[in-house]
Amino acid sequence: MGGATLSKTATLREIAPGFRKREERGRLSTGISAVDRLTDGGIARGTLTEICGPVSSGRTSFLFALLSRATRQGECCAWIDASGSFDPASAFAAGADLSRVLWVNCDGNTEHALKAVDLLTQGGGFGLVVLDMADTPEREVRRISLASWFRLRHAAERTGAALVVAETKISARSCSAMQIEMKRKRPVWVGKLLRGIRAEAESQKHYRAQSAEFTAVV
Amino acid sequence: MFACIYAPGNLPLLIECARFFSPHIEEIGEDAVVFDVRGLTSLYGPPALLAREMDRRVGVTANIAIAGNPDAAIHAARLRGITVIEAGREAEALARLPLNLLGGSAETAELLDLWGIRSFGEFAKLPPLGVAARLGDEGVYLQSLARGEGRRQLRPIEDALRFEEVMELEYPVELLEPLSFILGRLLNEVCRRLGARSLATNEIRLRLTLENAPEHLTVLRLPVPMLDAAAFLKMLLLELNGRPPAAAVLKAALVAEQVRPRRTQQGLFVAMSPEPEKLELTIARIRHLTGPDKVGTAELVDTHRPDSFRMQAFAPGAVKMLKRECAEEPRLALRRFRPAKYAQVIVAQERPVRISSPAVSGPVVMAKGPWRTSGDWWRVSPWKRDEWDVETVAGGLYRLYQEIDSRRWFVEGSYD
Numbered sequence: 001m002g003g004a005t006l007s008k009t010a011t012l013r014e015i016a017p018g019f020r021k022r023e024e025r026g027r028l029s030t031g032i033s034a035v036d037r038l039t040d041g042g043i044a045r046g047t048l049t050e051i052c053g054p055v056s057s058g059r060t061s062f063l064f065a066l067l068s069r070a071t072r073q074g075e076c077c078a079w080i081d082a083s084g085s086f087d088p089a090s091a092f093a094a095g096a097d098l099s100r101v102l103w104v105n106c107d108g109n110t111e112h113a114l115k116a117v118d119l120l121t122q123g124g125g126f127g128l129v130v131l132d133m134a135d136t137p138e139r140e141v142r143r144i145s146l147a148s149w150f151r152l153r154h155a156a157e158r159t160g161a162a163l164v165v166a167e168t169k170i171s172a173r174s175c176s177a178m179q180i181e182m183k184r185k186r187p188v189w190v191g192k193l194l195r196g197i198r199a200e201a202e203s204q205k206h207y208r209a210q211s212a213e214f215t216a217v218v
Numbered sequence: 219m220f221a222c223i224y225a226p227g228n229l230p231l232l233i234e235c236a237r238f239f240s241p242h243i244e245e246i247g248e249d250a251v252v253f254d255v256r257g258l259t260s261l262y263g264p265p266a267l268l269a270r271e272m273d274r275r276v277g278v279t280a281n282i283a284i285a286g287n288p289d290a291a292i293h294a295a296r297l298r299g300i301t302v303i304e305a306g307r308e309a310e311a312l313a314r315l316p317l318n319l320l321g322g323s324a325e326t327a328e329l330l331d332l333w334g335i336r337s338f339g340e341f342a343k344l345p346p347l348g349v350a351a352r353l354g355d356e357g358v359y360l361q362s363l364a365r366g367e368g369r370r371q372l373r374p375i376e377d378a379l380r381f382e383e384v385m386e387l388e389y390p391v392e393l394l395e396p397l398s399f400i401l402g403r404l405l406n407e408v409c410r411r412l413g414a415r416s417l418a419t420n421e422i423r424l425r426l427t428l429e430n431a432p433e434h435l436t437v438l439r440l441p442v443p444m445l446d447a448a449a450f451l452k453m454l455l456l457e458l459n460g461r462p463p464a465a466a467v468l469k470a471a472l473v474a475e476q477v478r479p480r481r482t483q484q485g486l487f488v489a490m491s492p493e494p495e496k497l498e499l500t501i502a503r504i505r506h507l508t509g510p511d512k513v514g515t516a517e518l519v520d521t522h523r524p525d526s527f528r529m530q531a532f533a534p535g536a537v538k539m540l541k542r543e544c545a546e547e548p549r550l551a552l553r554r555f556r557p558a559k560y561a562q563v564i565v566a567q568e569r570p571v572r573i574s575s576p577a578v579s580g581p582v583v584m585a586k587g588p589w590r591t592s593g594d595w596w597r598v599s600p601w602k603r604d605e606w607d608v609e610t611v612a613g614g615l616y617r618l619y620q621e622i623d624s625r626r627w628f629v630e631g632s633y634d
Contacts, residue, residue, distance in 0.1 A: 032548055055614040060551035060634035074489040076534050085553040087631065088516035088527045094549040098516055102532045104504055105512040107556075112507045123500045125492025134634065135553065160490075187615055192586050194607040196550050197615065197633065216550040 028128060028162050030062065031069035034212035035201050039178065042066075045127070046160045048153040048175055052167050053182030058199025059134050059166050061094070061216035062182065066164070067128065068095035075127025078102045078120045082113035083135035102126075110140050114148060117163075121152060124159035134166040141171050149175035170204065179204035185213065194218060219258075219265065220288045220372070223272060224250040224295035225280035233375075235276045242374045244288065250295055252288045254372055269300045285311075289368025293319060293338070308366020313339025322360045326353055338364040379415070381474040383407050390429045390466030394458055397467055402451050404472040409447040418443035418479035422450060427469035434463040441533035442494040443477045449495050453502045460506050491534055501532065522593050523601060524630065525554060550633055552617065558628035561618065570608055570618060570627075577629045578616055584609040588620070607633075 027042035036042050043049050043066060053059050068091075070077050077100060079086055084107045092098055102120070106113040110133065117131045133141055149172040156163040165172060170179050185198040196217035203210050221239070223232050226249040233251055236243045242254040255268060262268040265284045272282050283294035285303040293312050294301045296319055303311040315338045317330060329352075335341050341364040349357045362368060383404040391397050401424070412419060420443045426434040436457050438450065480494070492500075505513050511529050519526040561575035569585045587606035594600045602622040609615050615633040620626070 055612075055632050056634055058548075058634065060553055061548045064551045065548035074491075076489075076491045084556050085631065086516075087525070087552045087554045088518055089525070090549065090551040091516075092518055094551065098518070100534045101515060102501075103514065103516050103529075104508060106508055107512065109508075115507055116504045119500050119503055123492060123496055125490055125497065127489055184613055187584070187609055189584065189586065194550075194586055194615065194633070196547075214548060216548045218550045 025160050028066065028073075028075075029069050031065040032062065032212075032214050034214050035062065035180075038201060038203050038210050038212040039180070043128075043162045043164060044177055045162045046157050047177035048149070048156055048163045048165065048172055049178040049180070050165050050167065050170055050172055050176045051180050051182060052170050054168060054184065056187075056197060057182040057184040058197055058201075058214070058216050059182050060090075060132075061197070061199070062180075062201065062214075063130055063132070063164065063166055064091050064094035064096060067091060067101065067130065070128040070162075071097035071100040073127075074100075076100055076102070076125060077128040078104065078117075078126050078130065080104045080106065080113050080117045080120070080129070080131045082106050082110050082131070082133045083108050085135050086132065108136075110136055110144075114144065117152060118148075118155065121155040121159060121161055121163060124161070126159075126161045129156070129161050129163045131163070131165045134168065136167065138168050141167050141169070144171060146173065146175065149173070153177075188215065188217075219254075219256050219284060219286060220252055220291040221255045221269070221272060221282065221284045222246070222250055222252040222288075222291035222295035223276055223280050223282050225276065225278050228278050228280070231276065231278055232280070235272065238275060239272065242372055244373050245375055246292055250292065252292050252295075252372065255284065265302045266300070269302055273300060285366065287366070287368045288370060288372055289363050290366035293363070293366070303366070309339070309342050309364075312364065312366050313337060313342065317341060317364075320360050320363055322356060326356055326360065329353070379476065381408050381411055381417075381419070381476055382471065384469065384471040386469045387467065390468055392466040394455060394462065397458070397470070398451065398455055400470055401454055401472070402447070404470060405447040405450050405454075408472060408474045409445055409450070412474060412476060413445055415476075416479065417476045418445040419474040420444070420477045421475040422454070423473045424454060425471040425473075426463050426467045427471075428463055428465040429468055431463075431465035434467075436461070439531070440498055441531040442498070443480045444495050444498065445479065446495050449499050452499055456502045456506045494533070497532070522591065524591075525556070552631045553634050554631040555629060558619075558630045561627045561629050563618065563620075563627040570606055573608070573610065573616075573618065573627075573629070575629050578610055578612075578614060578632075581611045582608045583611050585618075587618075590622075592622075605630075 025045040027044050029042040030036055051059050067077055079101055084105045086103055088098055104116045121129050153175040181202045181204050183200040185200055187197050188195040196215050198215050200211050200213045229248050236251045236253045239255055240253040244252050246252055258268055262271050269282045269284050281295045283291045283301040285291040285294050286305050290308045293315055294303055317336055349361050385400055420440045422438040424436040428434055438453055501513055514529040515532045516527040517530045555577055559575045559577040561573050563570045564572040570582050572581050585606050585608040588604035590604050592602035603619045606618040608618055617630040619628055619630055
């Protein structure tokens, strides 16, 4: 390697002059104190966050809590529903102000969902954009190129929107700033009633692996 | 201060001229208009200069009068040329006008004629008490007019503006691209006219007359008033792309509904929100992908029927103070299958023990229910069903229901 020799204590800026630290643009509280502690205050704005997990692992309950908190702060939110499974009554019960939620029902068309999330994120003005692919087959999600994820991440960075993707397995890889894996612990049955589910959120991209448990109640 | 322009048979010209000076215009028959010119002296200088400016703008030979009240201005406009009446000198200025301009009933006119009263000035000089005793209320009113002491309010004309542009084409246009130029021109003209009157629009209707086919109507409804011809054009083209005309276009007619423009001021500490104009275009693009009724805001319907909501246009207004508190604990969400998945369910001891459906299959380890719900029995589409919450061996939690009438089972959704 010719030219100047880097010392052992060279900073990242010296090694990569174009490097700039991602600007911290605040965080959106999830409304679940245990998960807020896990994520240092919530979902970071201007980044792409992945929430993954199997069926009944609490992904949607977690997202509705986030949606509820964001709409109550006056944020405009977009819910891009790849599989058409969004239940407005559940979102309302979680406390979301539905008049501030733009719902795009893509009826199982992942390509349309990606285009819609791209248009909305590029347009700006939304505080929270959720791409719900939790029911989308894994092979279809895997087909999304890294370039598409990068484009979405870049749009989120530029507009300051918190872009959250719900899926079954991590897909955006290095493009996501935070990856939260949801695990189902157990359902809570009381007598003849389903009272809720106990779920665990585990931060996958944190420098120290941590997890938080919460209960989503009916 | 009021101005009157008198030019027999030129009413449209007079209205157009008056509109340049004031929005409050009253038509006087077919020959004159009177309008409010208060506050215009700071723009045009003294009333004489203002009257000269009106004379320059009107474009036809006209009498122009400016006075302190509408009636005095109307009467003074019968004097040739420009008349400017100073405050308090109305009676003097109107004195030489013939009495027949005053109006009133035929009996009163005949009586005054018998008395030898021929002009405004002569009538004005009569003692008011005597006029009241002999001619009554009508006489008192007419004498106040003759003295230039009218006190009535202006009765402005209703603005019957219609923002419509029509273009008949020389030859039929089949492709959207050449049509876009025509639509752009129509939209620009409509937006220019709306803008000149500080108006906007929230609905645009495009009517295309087709060759050997019925008319093609496209309606663009906007949740907020807008005035952006370029955005309208893109939205119209998206609509036409999604639902193109059945034949070549012969004529295009575009009508815009007039509404007051949106005026909002964002607060420093208010969360950001998308620009309505830009958002509307984005939504139109997404709607073009997903189809109508798939994009918007879900509004819950006041019924117990499951999955009842209606799609509304997304128009986030001011932040509402919701009475409902944010739940301390997250609420369990349901992910719906639309439509609900038909399932084959094995029941043992009156409980589901195995499900087989496109959404989920396998043994059931826990089932709680049934919970019977029903409603709308007074309508043509009643519903009645038994709901179960079940946990499969794979760990998934689902909501099952059985229709009471058909005895068929469905998976409504998964708890997540």
